[in-house]
Amino acid sequence: MKVFTNAKVVENINIHTDIYKITLSVPFAKNVFPGQFIMICLKNGVNLLPRPLSICSATESTITIIYEIVGAGTKEISMAKPEDSFKILGPLGNTFEIPTENKNIALIGGGIGTPPIYFFAKKLYELSIPFDVYLGFRNKSILFDEFKQLTKNVYLATDTGIEGTKGNIIDLLKNENKTYDYIFACGPKPMFKALATYKDENTKLYLSLEEHMACGVGTCVGCVVKNKDNIYEKICVNGPIFESNYINF
Amino acid sequence: MKKKLNVNIAGINFENPVMTASGTFGSGKEYSEFFDLNRLGAIVCKGVSKEPWTGNEPHRIAETYGGMLNSIGLQNYGAKAFIENDLAFLNNFETKIIINLCGKTTEDYIAVAEEFANLENLRVDMFEINISCPNIKEGGIAFGTDAKIANKLIKELRKYIKKPIIAKLSPNVTDISEIAKAVEEAGSDCISLINTISAMKIDIHKRKTVLSTGSGGLSGPAIKPIAIHMVNKVFKSVKIPIIGMGGIMTGDDAIEFIMAGATAVAVGTANFTNPYATIEVLNGIENFIEKYNIKDLEEIRGIV
Numbered sequence: 001m002k003v004f005t006n007a008k009v010v011e012n013i014n015i016h017t018d019i020y021k022i023t024l025s026v027p028f029a030k031n032v033f034p035g036q037f038i039m040i041c042l043k044n045g046v047n048l049l050p051r052p053l054s055i056c057s058a059t060e061s062t063i064t065i066i067y068e069i070v071g072a073g074t075k076e077i078s079m080a081k082p083e084d085s086f087k088i089l090g091p092l093g094n095t096f097e098i099p100t101e102n103k104n105i106a107l108i109g110g111g112i113g114t115p116p117i118y119f120f121a122k123k124l125y126e127l128s129i130p131f132d133v134y135l136g137f138r139n140k141s142i143l144f145d146e147f148k149q150l151t152k153n154v155y156l157a158t159d160t161g162i163e164g165t166k167g168n169i170i171d172l173l174k175n176e177n178k179t180y181d182y183i184f185a186c187g188p189k190p191m192f193k194a195l196a197t198y199k200d201e202n203t204k205l206y207l208s209l210e211e212h213m214a215c216g217v218g219t220c221v222g223c224v225v226k227n228k229d230n231i232y233e234k235i236c237v238n239g240p241i242f243e244s245n246y247i248n249f
Numbered sequence: 250m251k252k253k254l255n256v257n258i259a260g261i262n263f264e265n266p267v268m269t270a271s272g273t274f275g276s277g278k279e280y281s282e283f284f285d286l287n288r289l290g291a292i293v294c295k296g297v298s299k300e301p302w303t304g305n306e307p308h309r310i311a312e313t314y315g316g317m318l319n320s321i322g323l324q325n326y327g328a329k330a331f332i333e334n335d336l337a338f339l340n341n342f343e344t345k346i347i348i349n350l351c352g353k354t355t356e357d358y359i360a361v362a363e364e365f366a367n368l369e370n371l372r373v374d375m376f377e378i379n380i381s382c383p384n385i386k387e388g389g390i391a392f393g394t395d396a397k398i399a400n401k402l403i404k405e406l407r408k409y410i411k412k413p414i415i416a417k418l419s420p421n422v423t424d425i426s427e428i429a430k431a432v433e434e435a436g437s438d439c440i441s442l443i444n445t446i447s448a449m450k451i452d453i454h455k456r457k458t459v460l461s462t463g464s465g466g467l468s469g470p471a472i473k474p475i476a477i478h479m480v481n482k483v484f485k486s487v488k489i490p491i492i493g494m495g496g497i498m499t500g501d502d503a504i505e506f507i508m509a510g511a512t513a514v515a516v517g518t519a520n521f522t523n524p525y526a527t528i529e530v531l532n533g534i535e536n537f538i539e540k541y542n543i544k545d546l547e548e549i550r551g552i553v
Contacts, residue, residue: 002282004524049471050522061305073312089524210457212310214317216523219275220311220510221295221321232304232324 002217003028007088009080010062018069019112020078023062028091032058032122035208035241038065038090039216040077047073050089052213052236054186056115056143057122066115066142068215084219092216093240096120096206098186103181105131108169108195110187111138117186118143118209125150132178136169136191157184182206186239189249196244205244211235225249250398253545256290256512256534258490259438261374263290263345263513266546267531269504270494271377271417272321272519274334274527277342278549285526288531291345293441294335296379299360301327305454311450311459313462316443316496318448320369320462323351325381328364333490337372346372355405362409376410378403378437381419381444383467392542393444395417396431403435408538412436415492418483420472423447425479426486433487435463440483441492443476443513469518470496477509484551498526500533510551 007024027036032055039050051073052096057064066146069075080086096116099105105124114135116201116237123131124131132153147154154163155172169191185195186208199205211223216236224232225239226248233239233247254265268291272282277292286292304324311318325331339346350357359376365373380393380402382531392402393416403416416432418425420443429440445466450459458464476495484491493511495505496518503514519526543549 006282016363025415026438045470047312048315048518048522049310049317087523212308214310214518215273215279217279217524218523219273219279220270220310220319221294221304221324222307222319224304224307224309224324230303 002089006085006090008085009082011082012080019142021064023064025061026063028057029063030060030193032063032091033095034123035096035116036091036093038088038092041087042076046074047076049214054116054217055119057119066136068112083107089216096241099182106134106180106183107131107133108183108185110136110169113187114143118146121147121150122183134169134172170198172178173198173234206241207244208241209239211234257273258512261413265290265531266513267527268492268515269514269527270515271515275522276339278338280524286342287344289344289527289550290438291347292339293347293377293515294349295325296323296349296351297325297328297361299328299357299364306461308459313450314471316467316469317451318460318465318467320460320465324552328361338369345374347375347377348373349377349379350495351382353400353543358402358406362406373412375413375415376405377415377417377441379417381417390419390421393428394422398429399428400435402432403432403437407436415439417444420445420475420479426482429483429487433489437489439490439492442483444496462517468490470498472496473502477505480506480511481509481553497530500530500537503530503534504537505548508549508552523528
């Protein structure tokens with residue numbers, strides 16, 4: 001059930017460069033599942049549309065989001081202090097589905113796409129389901145230490161080589177050369193395309209997509225992706241997570 | 250004493266003047282999770298064509314200063330699926346149902362109107378004719394930017410549609426009153442305006458337009474003064490009632506449209522920023538008429 005409500009800021013801190021972590025006190029926090037997102041409404045009417053942001057973790061009463069300043073909206077969110085509040089809408093979208101049998105699982109995070117993957121990793125860890133993690137960033141990583149607490153198999157690459165291996169996600173996968181039954185990924189579109197090309201035929205690849213969005217509930221029909229039958233599907237309600245063979249991206 | 254909020258358009262009584270703008274509310278299902286749809290004067294559905302339309306490539310949305318651009322391209326799954334799903338759903342409510350019809354040719358408009366002509370058990374109260382969508386290659390806006398063509402289309406559709414007709418006008422014209430008079434002469438029962446304003450945004454870092462189609466339609470508070478101006482201009486040019494829209498976010502905005510001459514108002518982009526927008530606009534209208542002891546909206550309609 002979706003709720004439009006006030007959410008008080010508990011904490012809003014800078015992690016590094018333009019990356020921030022915000023924790024909000026949210027009445028629906030315990031009904032949130034990995035892969036879902038919320039819309040945060042801004043107060044400045046100039047930035048009219050709410051911002052869709054994926055959830056990185058949740059407690060009984062709070063949700064945490066890690067976001068990057070990419071424009072005026074996220075800039076405004078970054079200025080919020082504890083005790084400030086935002087109107088938010090959520091929880092929205094589908095969730096990462098937990099494989100029913102014991103299978104080989106890889107979780108892949110690219111850049112600011114990593115936070116929802118961490119939420120899923122925590123869920124799998126709680127259920128004692130093993131998984132490997134592959135992370136790729138431009139310069140500096142986020143959540144590396146947190147992932148390390150969940151599994152010893154965390155592989156890190158950066159474009160510049162400042163942290164981890166110099167290279168990208170595909171380089172890491174090639175190095176490890178493991179076969180996976182399931183890959184769950186969130187990150188930039190070129191990474192998705194590379195993964196879809198690289199993966200074994202039998203590997204099920206699930207991608208968490210993003211697109212310009214206005215309403216978050218399926219009425220504006222703005223955020224779409226073409227499915228295999230060439231019909232545009234709404235990312236906000238039918239996604240954001242799709243199986244790669246189902247969509248035509 | 251209870252204040253009079255109901256309005257009459259073409260002999261149909263609306264419990265209150267707050268409607269939804271086509272394309273911003275789906276067919277209400279998504280928002281029925283948040284409030285009782287019976288509280289709305291009418292639901293104006295997203296545009297429907299006879300056959301399914303694919304819609305445009307993403308990006309379809311771009312935010313601009315106090316507004317947004319869209320270029321959806323009237324994606325819809327066609328009249329048959331619409332009737333089975335959306336119209337059947339809406340018939341569970343008392344609120345008035347307005348179907349928005351779209352087409353690329355006169356024949357298209359007739360074909361979709363005919364799909365709704367002989368529905369046995371499903372209620373439709375009015376039809377809005379979309380002659381103003383800027384986001385499809387042919388049809389749509391082409392019918393709404395030429396007075397003669399608009400007149401001919403509405404006259405033709407008049408033969409097929411027995412229920413009251415609303416012509417939805419485009420602001421992308423030199424003189425909107427000319428188009429308004431043309432559709433009135435053709436037998437339209439009501440006029441709704443404004444549809445979105447043609448507009449473009451460029452991503453200066455990527456050196457290309459944000460929308461896949463280049464230009465799209467601007468909506469939201471940024472366009473409200475233009476909409477108010479055009480509603481007032483049309484109000485002074487025709488006798489048929491007007492449904493005013495364009496950037497309504499609050500009850501005060503709605504009152505402004507009524508003072509400009511609108512009989513009813515439609516809330517559009519605000520639905521995207523707040524699922525309760527329509528209800529908040531309705532409450533705002535109630536507060537205003539309470540404050541100024543207005544007994545009937547007729548007292549303030551078109552007073553400027």
